[in-house]
Structure formats: C-alpha cells, structure tokens
Amino acid sequence: MVMATPSEQPESQFSRLNLPMLQAKEFGGLALPADFPNTISLPKYPVGSRCRWIPTPATDWGIVIGQTYIPSRAEAALTQWAWSYLLLLDADSPSRQWLVADWVDEADLEFFPTQPS
Secondary structure (H helix, E strand, O other), X not given: XXXXXXXXXXXXXXXXXXXXXXXXXXXXXXXXXXXXXXXXXXXXXXXXXXEEEOOOOOOOEEEEEEEEEEXXXXXXXXXXXXXXXXXXXXXXXXXXXXXXXXXXXXHHEEEOOOOOO
16 A cells, blocks of 8 residues: 655656556537536436436336436537436346446436336
C-alpha cells in the first residue's frame, strides 16, 4: 500500500506505481452545460426504482442500477444533455434471455406500475 505524506506531490506518489499519465483531451466542441452541475435537473428515476420502457408490444422492465448525464443522441450538435439509466432487466422481462441490463434514455422510460393496468 502506498501512503502519501502531506509534503509529497501527487506526481511522486503515483510515479512509484508505474501508471500511465492521463491527459485531458478536447472532445470536438463537447462541453458540459454552463454552470454544471448547478443548472441541471435531478434524475427523475432514482437508483432502485422499478421502471419499464414506455409500453410497446414487447416492453422490458427492471430496476434502475445506474445513471449518467450524457449528450442527447437525438440532437446532432450534442449541445443538449439528458439523463440515461442503466436498467437491470427483471427475470421475466422479454429480453432477459439474451440481455442482463441495458441503457435507456429518460424520455423512453416510465415507472413500472405496481398493479397491471
């Protein structure tokens, strides 16, 4: 275990581990929203929420196990950002035979009703 003392600089403590140095890179105009994170909305679906894709003939459902704030794929310039969720599919979900989890955009997701409609 490598312990850093207050007098050590981060470069010296990590150099002993022989890790490659990471470099900041430009992403071709991709930038976080102004005043991030103060100006973004909270995710609509908390981790642990039971959700489903907006109903289709073979709608999948499951539990939200992750969230990420990403550029909207619906907008070519990638200037709009939105929440995306990692959904762990339920054992009875139609796609579960070949898929354990999948990403879904907030606009395509809804809370799963506790009682069938």
